Amino acid sequence: MAYNGDFEAAEPRSQGLPTALKLLVAGGFGAGKTTFVGAVSEIEPLSTEETITTASIGTDDLTGVGDKRTTTVALDFGRITIDSQYILYLFGTPGQDRFWYMWNELSEGAFGAVVLADTRRLEDCFPSLDFFERRGTPFIVAVNEFEGGHDYGPEEVRAALDLPPGVPIVGCDARDPRSATMVLVTLTKHLISAASATV
């Protein structure tokens, strides 16, 4: 069979291609997102700039001229080869609140998220929690233990962040690959039990 487009003709290659899986790492400004992604990634952490359209954002678009503004945000990402079939990509969400709308695009197709809470400023992760709760993206909270931060117990964190009982809370050191990988293991276990609960 002859194909017109070369795109199709090359398609057989796609049979053996791995499937990309996506997890997100969110949290407030300076909570350790970049560090976390770098610690677990098998490649040096990379960063990309994604362009987003801000046309539908905000409430003051009353001019009717359909002014299409674009802006870019920097995203960190890392990669973990799971097996011959799956590659995990981990994206650190933009830290600044004003880029929250970017998360919509980014969370499209994401399996779940880690919300990093910084013990010096727990409340900084509220926007992330709100976002994933509203979107229905399953998440866990990883408490990144900074020196000089308050030494919270998990239940103190749960109370402070008003987290429902089903959301796992784990401590971590985002600089330590093993610790950060443990966080991903906890997240994946949570995703499995959340998935089984909805069937």
Next chain:
Amino acid sequence: MADYEERPLLDDDAGPLIRPYMASGGRTTPSASLDLLTLVWGTGRVALSHVEPEHAEVLLLCKDPISVAEISAHMRLPAMVIKVLVSDLLERGAVAALSPDPSADTTNTTVLEALLNGLQRRL
């Protein structure tokens, strides 16, 4: 002549973007629908010497399947620029691409178990 409507340069924050967007001729709209996680690989059907330098750089990077995000990071160009370059290459048959299935089930336990096993092997 530049198409001013298409230029992304009117944003307050866009100063440093002028250079990167030159690579895609100022275009910001790729003709194919591509994602950060779209995998791209060379078909070997178009010679490096037959494409523009930026396109050749993309082509070099995708000898093996590679994501748009990784191409963007390696070339230090915004993802949107890479998407434009990749869609040019797609049109010429120089690369093929596979985008993530938007309807893929993110609660698929077979996938999640594979993910869990893969992560635990790293501990």
